Structures are given as C-alpha cells and as structure tokens.
Amino acid sequence: MIELDWDWDFTWEVLPDLLNAAQITLLATLLGSLLAIGVGLALSLLRRSPSRWISWPVYWVVEFVRSTPLLVQIFFLYYVMPEFGVSLSPMTTGVLALGAHYGAYLSEVFRSGIDGVEKGQWEAARALNLSQFITYRDIVLPQALRAMIPATGNYIIAMFKETPQLSAITLLEMLQTAKILGSENFRYLEPFTLVGLLYLAFSIVAALGVHQIERRFPKEGFSLR
Amino acid sequence: MELSELTPILLQGAWITLKILCLSLPVAGALAFIAGLTRLFAPTPLRQMARVYIEFFRGTSALIQLYWIYFVLPFFGLNLDAMTASVIALGLNIGAYGAEVVRGSVLAVPKGQYEAAVALNFTPWSRLWRIILPQSLINMIPPFGNLAIELMKATSLVSLITIGDLTYKAKTLADATLQVGEIFGLVLLIYFVMAQAMAFLFRWLEARLGRGLDRGGLRS
Amino acid sequence: MTSPIIEFQNVKKQFGELALFENFNFSVEEGEIVSIIGSSGSGKSTLLRILMTLEDIDGGVVRVKGEPLWHMSKGDRLVPADKKHLRKMRNHMGMVFQHFNLFPHMTARRNITEAPMRVKGKSRQEAEREAMDLLALVGLQDKADSYPAQLSGGQKQRVGIARALAMRPEILLLDEITSALDPELVDEVLDVIRNLAKEHSFTMLLVTHEMYFAREISDRVCFFDQGRILEEGPPDKIFVAPEKERTQAFLNAFISA
Numbered sequence: 001m002i003e004l005d006w007d008w009d010f011t012w013e014v015l016p017d018l019l020n021a022a023q024i025t026l027l028a029t030l031l032g033s034l035l036a037i038g039v040g041l042a043l044s045l046l047r048r049s050p051s052r053w054i055s056w057p058v059y060w061v062v063e064f065v066r067s068t069p070l071l072v073q074i075f076f077l078y079y080v081m082p083e084f085g086v087s088l089s090p091m092t093t094g095v096l097a098l099g100a101h102y103g104a105y106l107s108e109v110f111r112s113g114i115d116g117v118e119k120g121q122w123e124a125a126r127a128l129n130l131s132q133f134i135t136y137r138d139i140v141l142p143q144a145l146r147a148m149i150p151a152t153g154n155y156i157i158a159m160f161k162e163t164p165q166l167s168a169i170t171l172l173e174m175l176q177t178a179k180i181l182g183s184e185n186f187r188y189l190e191p192f193t194l195v196g197l198l199y200l201a202f203s204i205v206a207a208l209g210v211h212q213i214e215r216r217f218p219k220e221g222f223s224l225r
Numbered sequence: 226m227e228l229s230e231l232t233p234i235l236l237q238g239a240w241i242t243l244k245i246l247c248l249s250l251p252v253a254g255a256l257a258f259i260a261g262l263t264r265l266f267a268p269t270p271l272r273q274m275a276r277v278y279i280e281f282f283r284g285t286s287a288l289i290q291l292y293w294i295y296f297v298l299p300f301f302g303l304n305l306d307a308m309t310a311s312v313i314a315l316g317l318n319i320g321a322y323g324a325e326v327v328r329g330s331v332l333a334v335p336k337g338q339y340e341a342a343v344a345l346n347f348t349p350w351s352r353l354w355r356i357i358l359p360q361s362l363i364n365m366i367p368p369f370g371n372l373a374i375e376l377m378k379a380t381s382l383v384s385l386i387t388i389g390d391l392t393y394k395a396k397t398l399a400d401a402t403l404q405v406g407e408i409f410g411l412v413l414l415i416y417f418v419m420a421q422a423m424a425f426l427f428r429w430l431e432a433r434l435g436r437g438l439d440r441g442g443l444r445s
Numbered sequence: 446m447t448s449p450i451i452e453f454q455n456v457k458k459q460f461g462e463l464a465l466f467e468n469f470n471f472s473v474e475e476g477e478i479v480s481i482i483g484s485s486g487s488g489k490s491t492l493l494r495i496l497m498t499l500e501d502i503d504g505g506v507v508r509v510k511g512e513p514l515w516h517m518s519k520g521d522r523l524v525p526a527d528k529k530h531l532r533k534m535r536n537h538m539g540m541v542f543q544h545f546n547l548f549p550h551m552t553a554r555r556n557i558t559e560a561p562m563r564v565k566g567k568s569r570q571e572a573e574r575e576a577m578d579l580l581a582l583v584g585l586q587d588k589a590d591s592y593p594a595q596l597s598g599g600q601k602q603r604v605g606i607a608r609a610l611a612m613r614p615e616i617l618l619l620d621e622i623t624s625a626l627d628p629e630l631v632d633e634v635l636d637v638i639r640n641l642a643k644e645h646s647f648t649m650l651l652v653t654h655e656m657y658f659a660r661e662i663s664d665r666v667c668f669f670d671q672g673r674i675l676e677e678g679p680p681d682k683i684f685v686a687p688e689k690e691r692t693q694a695f696l697n698a699f700i701s702a
Contacts, residue, residue: 067420069381
C-alpha cells in the first residue's frame with residue numbers, strides 16, 4: 001500500500017528558502033531573455049545580409065547552438081572561459097548561456113517575422129527613399145512584431161523552464177536549493193514537489209500573460225516610437 | 226591525453242546517449258498520439274485527463290520531472306533505476322509536446338474533408354483513421370523532427386542522475402584531465418553531428434512520404 | 446397522393462443570435478428535381494447541409510421518407526436523434542460539394558470505393574467494378590488511378606459526383622457544384638447531371654447559380670430570399686413570369702451580368 005505522507009512542517013520550513021531561490025531563477029530568466037532578444041535580433045539581421053560571407057557562417061552558428069544541449073553549453077562556458085583568463089560567476093555563465101542558446105532560437109523567430117512582412121511594404125519604403133534603418137524601425141519591425149510576440153513569449157517561458165540546468169554549475173536557483181534541502185534532511189518529496197508546482201504556477205501565469213499581450217496587440221502593429 | 230585517447234571514451238558515452246534516445250523516442254511518440262487523440266476525441270473525463278497530462282508536463286521543466294521520478298518516487302515505494310527513470314521522464318516530457326503537434330495537425334485538415342466523410346456515412350472511427358489521420362501525418366513530420374532533436378538534447382540531463390552518457394563522460398574526463406577546451410568542443414561537435422543526422426533523416430522521411438502525397442496534392 | 450420524400454415542418458435554424466429560418470416549411474416529392482436559387486446568405490446551402498446532417502436544427506421537424514431526420518420517436522414524443530439514427534438516415538442521401546472535398550491522399554477510384562467498402566461492407570472487387578462503371582458514366586475511366594491533384598476542376602467534380610452515386614442515395618444534394626469551376630469546365634459537369642436527370646431515378650435538390658441549367662432540368666424552382674421561399678413554381682413560370690418584384694430583380698441582375 002502506497003502511503004502519501006506529506007510533511008507539512010517540513011513544507012513550511014523549506015518554502016521560504018525556495019521562494020528566495022525563485023528570485024534567482026527569475027533574475028536569470030529576465031537577464032537571459034533580454035540578452036537573447038538582443039542576440040536574436042542581431043543574428044536575424046546578419047542572416048539577411050546580402051553577403052554570403054556573413055549570412056552563411058551566421059546560419060551555421062545558429063544551427064550549431066540550436067542543435068547542441070544547453071547543459072553542455074553551460075559547462076563549456078563555465079569551464080573553458082577560465083582557460084582564456086575569464087572566470088565567470090555561475091550567474092553570469094547562466095545568463096550568457098541562456099542568452100546565446102535562446103538568442104539562436106529567437107533569431108529564427110525574428111527572421112520569419114521579418115520575412116512575413118509583405119514585399120510591397122519594402123517597395124513602398126524604397127519608393128519613398130527611406131533609409132534601411134528607418135525602413136526597419138518604422139515600417140518593417142512594427143508590422144513584424146505582432147507575429148513575433150507569441151513565439152518570443154513562448155521561448156522565454158521555455159528558457160525559464162531550462163533554468164534548473166544551472167544547478168549543475170551550483171547556481172543557487174530553485175532546483176539546486178531544493179536538492180540541498182533534500183539531501184540535508186534526507187527528504188526529497190516536499191522540496192522537489194514544491195519546485196515543480198512553483199514552476200507550473202509561474203509557467204501558467206506567464207502563458208496567460210503572453211496570451212493577453214497577443215490579444216491586446218493591435219492588428220495593424222504599432223509605431224516603435 | 227591525446228585526442229585519439231579521448232575520442233573512444235567519448236564515443237562510449239555517445240553510445241549511451243543514442244541508446245536512451247532510441248528507447249525514449251517510441252515512448253514519446255506513443256504518448257503523443259494517445260494523449261493528442263484522446264484530448265481531441267475521447268469522452269470528457271478522459272479528455273480532461275489528457276489535458277492535465279499535457280499541461281503538467283509542458284508546464285514544468287524536464288530536469289525537475291527527471292529528479293522527481295528518480296528521487297521522489299522511491300518515497301512511494303517505486304524504485305526505478307536511473308536508466309528507466311530517464312526513459313520514462315524524457316518520454317513523458319516530449320510526449321506532452323508531441324500531443325500538441327498531433328492535435329494541431331489533425332485540426333489543420335480542412336473542414337470539407339470531415340464533411341465529405343460524414344456525407345459518405347463513415348463511422349467516426351473511419352473518418353479519423355482513413356480520412357483525417359493520413360492527411361495530417363505529413364504535417365506532423367517536420368515538428369516531430371524538431372521534437373526528436375529536442376529529445377536528443379534533453380538526454381544530456383540524464384548525466385545529472387549519474388548515467389554515463391556523452392555529457393557525463395565529458396564532465397568526468399574534463400575534471401580528470403583539465404583539457405576542458407578540447408573535450409567540451411569535441412562533445413558539442415558530436416551532438417551537432419547527431420542532430421544534423423536526425424534532421425537529415427526526418428527531411429528524407431518527409432520527402433518520401435511527401436512524394437506519394439504530392440501526387441495526392443496535399444502539398445502544392 | 447404519396448407523402449413527400451423530404452418535408453421541413455416549422456423548422457427553425459439560428460446562427461448565434463441570427464435567425465436564418467423561422468417557421469420554415471418546404472417539401473419535395475419522390476423523383477422530383479428541385480432547383481434552389483437566390484442570393485448568397487439566403488439559406489440555400491444551409492437547407493442542403495441540414496439534410497446531409499452537417500448542420501442541426503433549432504426547432505421544428507425535418508422528415509425524410511416520413512421519418513424524422515434530426516429526431517427519433519420515443520413513445521409519442523420526439524427526442525433528439527442519436528448517432529445511430531443519424532447514420533441510418535444518412536444512407537438516404539448523397540452530397541456533392543462546391544469545393545469537391547475529394548480525399549487528396551486517395552486515387553479517383555479509391556475515393557469512390559472507400560465508402561462502399563468501409564460503410565456498406567462491399568467487397569473490393571464489387572466496389573471497384575461499380576467504381577469503374579461510375580467513372581465511365583462521368584467519362585473518366587482513364588483517370589481511375591489519378592490523384593485529385595492531377596485532375597482539372599471539372600474532372601474533380603465529376604469524381605465527386607461518382608463518389609456520391611456509389612453510395613446509391615435516393616436523394617442527391619448538389620451544393621453549387623459548378624461555382625468553384627472555371628467557366629469552360631462547367632458544361633462537362635452539368636452534362637453529367639443532365640444525364641442523371643433524364644433517368645429521373647433520383648430525387649435531386651440543387652443549389653445553383655446556373656439559371657439556364659436550372660430552367661432546363663428542374664421540375665420546380667424555388668427562389669430563396671432571407672430564409673424564406675419567396676416564390677416557387679415550374680421553371681417556365683419563375684423564369685418567364687415571376688410574380689414577385691424581388692425575384693424579377695434577382696433574375697434581371699443575372700441576365701445582365
């Protein structure tokens with residue numbers, strides 16, 4: 001007979017520590033997504049470069065980063081960077097790895113968003129003699145944004161769900177904290193279950209948020225200024 | 226250590242990685258179809274159960290699921306060895322994503338196909354089996370290919386519950402030899418080659434299946 | 446006088462808040478060929494879709510061969526039909542769709558044999574023999590092994606007709622079957638229907654925008670307007686001397702177009 005003996009005292013004991021650790025998880029996600037958006041945008045614009053000497057290597061870099069495990073990339077940054085004299089804290093390593101990994105994914109999102117803008121819009125901008133920069137900023141990106149937002153939101157949620165991997169380089173985020181609490185008390189049931197539920201709660205709230213933004217977003221797009 | 230000494234050890238790890246991949250892929254595939262179709266067509270209570278499964282496993286993270294199955298299930302008297310726990314966790318996780326692929330592809334079949342099947346008086350089961358599924362299958366292949374690669378990447382997580390896969394071998398070798406650059410570089414390359422091979426396989430599958438369907442005009 | 450093969454009694458049909466049919470009455474005799482004309486949104490196609498059980502009704506009774514279509518008798522009351530009843534009733538009807546709705550992953554022959562084999566339990570040989578006869582009837586024997594994508598629109602629709610006939614329906618529902626075709630392909634499809642009409646072995650209900658064709662083959666023409674039959678009668682009366690102003694206006698617009 002399986003018995004569920006859930007220890008409420010232990011639950012209340014570990015919950016504050018886990019919620020503290022949640023701040024680390026959320027901070028890593030926030031900084032990671034800001035970096036990923038920047039990296040993604042840069043890569044997507046480079047991919048569109050007319051020169052094959054630029055677009056082709058960028059394609060393979062994106063392909064490489066996307067198709068290798070985040071965990072190994074985290075290890076790579078954490079152990080290899082010091083060889084070049086750059087020692088990174090677990091947090092910095094985590095943010096860089098998340099930013100690079102999801103930047104590669106987002107570059108594809110941005111690229112197809114930009115490709116989705118009608119050809120006539122580019123031609124109209126050309127006919128009005130707008131510069132490349134203004135064309136992107138005022139004409140193309142505002143229209144592409146609507147298509148990009150849900151996918152971007154979903155990738156940020158996906159990134160959030162991969163932050164537990166940072167426990168492998170001892171970042172004290174939720175999972176690592178739960179693991180320590182579990183091994184100290186020889187009880188994994190409550191800490192791991194709580195972490196799981198916290199992730200579920202955050203993901204659901206975030207998914208609802210993305211849905212709201214998508215729904216509120218004007219169909220025509222909006223000006224970036 | 227020379228590269229010629231490192232490589233065989235890493236390839237041993239790659240073999241374990243491949244093994245976990247091959248064991249969990251069918252689990253994920255089966256779950257994807259069962260949960261996806263249940264969520265679409267089953268009576269309400271079953272449908273809700275499928276939905277809970279899908280949302281739960283998509284809403285939490287793969288590593289936590291793995292830890293939970295490996296470290297927490299023993300509290301319920303269920304002791305799984307690391308390999309079994311890995312295959313179950315990865316299969317359940319990717320299966321939940323796959324279920325959404327199945328659902329989306331079935332819903333993408335034009336409504337007229339469904340109506341024609343009703344007009345010809347097919348049973349609900351033949352409507353699905355003979356008319357709708359054959360058409361949605363081709364749409365599933367590219368997203369399934371992406372998921373299979375995601376699964377391959379996720380196998381690296383099993384190194385954290387001490388399975389000697391490619392990532393685990395890399396970590397232990399790096400700790401022992403301190404040749405971190407070569408080792409992690411090589412390991413990333415091996416993963417990359419595996420992913421490319423899988424992408425190629427799925428593109429080939431799509432082209433092969435697509436050839437029949439091009440004639441059928443599913444893709445124009 | 447026998448009872449009508451199709452009978453709508455006080456039927457109500459709503460789309461959300463919008464009432465399309467209210468107290469709608471309509472009947473068709475066995476063997477009759479009835480054309481339904483009218484502007485789009487007037488409920489013509491919905492009428493056929495209700496008969497094919499693709500749309501349900503919100504009130505009233507539809508009878509096919511005297512039996513309620515969307516209801517079952519329970520004692521002396523009518524209760525909503527279950528799946529079994531609907532499947533039984535569907536056997537009376539066959540439908541040809543505006544956009545063909547051929548199964549893209551099956552050859553023309555397979556499109557025709559699939560339902561007789563799976564639904565009626567016919568043997569493959571028998572189903573294929575009948576399919577070849579039907580393909581001959583629509584002039585497409587040589588296209589048996591072609592997939593829909595390899596056929597022209599007119600050919601697709603002729604396969605669509607053969608597919609519906611293979612189920613041996615007593616009532617054939619034709620829903621704007623030439624509307625999606627290029628003008629030069631319309632006649633090959635209409636010819637098939639003309640031949641079927643000559644035999645008069647079916648009850649046919651067609652929604653169409655081909656006025657000359659409707660006049661030629663119909664026993665009766667119904668002009669639909671805003672969910673009502675505004676005017677009906679023999680084609681010569683409707684097309685030559687319509688009584689209602691709206692019917693006239695509609696037909697004039699067609700002739701001048």
